[in-house]
Amino acid sequence: DGGITQSPKYLFRKEGQNVTLSCEQNLNHDAMYWYRQDPGQGLRLIYYSQIVNDFQKGDIAEGYSVSREKKESFPLTVTSAQKNPTAFYLCATAGPSTDTQYFGPGTRLTVL
Amino acid sequence: SQQGEEDPQALSIQEGENATMNCSYKTSINNLQWYRQNSGRGLVHLILIRSNEREKHSGRLRVTLDTSKKSSSLLITASRAADTASYFCALPDSNYQLIWGAGTKLIIKP
Numbered sequence: 001d002g003g004i005t006q007s008p009k010y011l012f013r014k015e016g017q018n019v020t021l022s023c024e025q026n027l028n029h030d031a032m033y034w035y036r037q038d039p040g041q042g043l044r045l046i047y048y049s050q051i052v053n054d055f056q057k058g059d060i061a062e063g064y065s066v067s068r069e070k071k072e073s074f075p076l077t078v079t080s081a082q083k084n085p086t087a088f089y090l091c092a093t094a095g096p097s098t099d100t101q102y103f104g105p106g107t108r109l110t111v112l
Numbered sequence: 113s114q115q116g117e118e119d120p121q122a123l124s125i126q127e128g129e130n131a132t133m134n135c136s137y138k139t140s141i142n143n144l145q146w147y148r149q150n151s152g153r154g155l156v157h158l159i160l161i162r163s164n165e166r167e168k169h170s171g172r173l174r175v176t177l178d179t180s181k182k183s184s185s186l187l188i189t190a191s192r193a194a195d196t197a198s199y200f201c202a203l204p205d206s207n208y209q210l211i212w213g214a215g216t217k218l219i220i221k222p
Contacts, residue, residue: 004154035212042200042212043155058209090154099143101202101210103154 003027004104006091011109013078013085021076021107023091031094032074033101036060036087043090049074078109086111116144116201116213124219131188133216135201136181144184145202146175149215155200158186188218196220 003026013019023032031050035043045058049068063082068074078085088108092101119134135144143162147155159175161168161184168175174187188195198217202210 033209040214042214043210044212045209048209088152092155099145099204099208099210100157100160101155102157105154106152108152 004091004093004102006089006104006107008107009105011107013109013111015111016080018077018079019109021078021089021091021109023074023076023104024072025074025091025093025104026072027093027095027102028071029093029095029102030071032068033092033094034058034064034066034074034076035090035092037090037106038087046076046089084111085109115211116203118199118201118213118216120216121214122217122219124221125191127191127193127220127222129191131191131195131218131220132185133199133218134183134185135213136183137201137203138182140179141203143204144177145210146173146184146186147200147202149198149200151197158199191218191220193220193222 005024007022033048034046037043044060046064047066049055052071055066055068065077090106091104094101116135116137145160146158149155159170161175161177172189177184198215200215201213205211
């Protein structure tokens with residue numbers, strides 16, 4: 001999991017609440033990504049950021065929001081508009097001129 | 113659209129045996145990557161193979177790429193209990209973002 005931390009490890013949310021998942025990296029990587037993983041499935045891209053103060057929607061951005069105010073941080077907010085947010089959320093980074101991604105340990109979000 | 117599909121979905125073998133899993137895709141690629149995920153953890157990069165490469169090794173791992181058949185295989189030799197994990201292939205799409213398959217769940221029986 002290297003120099004990428006995600007917190008909390010487990011998160012419980014009541015319906016109608018917004019929650020924010022933290023992702024911090026000390027790899028000095030420009031690119032950061034948020035993925036969602038459902039049981040028995042692959043990763044789906046929510047948002048990504050190639051540079052500070054800029055980010056792009058992925059395949060399933062609806063109901064999520066992000067910010068990239070610092071190179072080291074890429075928090076993900078799961079809003080009440082996300083209809084089925086229970087899932088495992090993974091943050092990843094990639095350095096310049098590399099296709100390899102490095103992953104954090106993940107946050108498991110459960111809606112009560 | 114680009115998508116990697118792993119086969120088989122699940123594989124259970126005895127410790128010491130070799131494990132082979134495959135990834136097929138639809139459109140031409142610049143590279144293909146394999147990652148491992150232990151249960152409830154983040155993914156770990158294993159190998160990247162470029163379109164002009166046919167085979168690549170890393171320890172007990174061997175990856176092959178057949179661009180004519182649009183497929184890749186990951187071979188784990190002399191499997192160990194610690195190899196129990198899910199294995200994913202990932203391919204770049206037209207925006208250079210990775211598209212992930214659903215993975216092969218590998219169980220190594222002692």
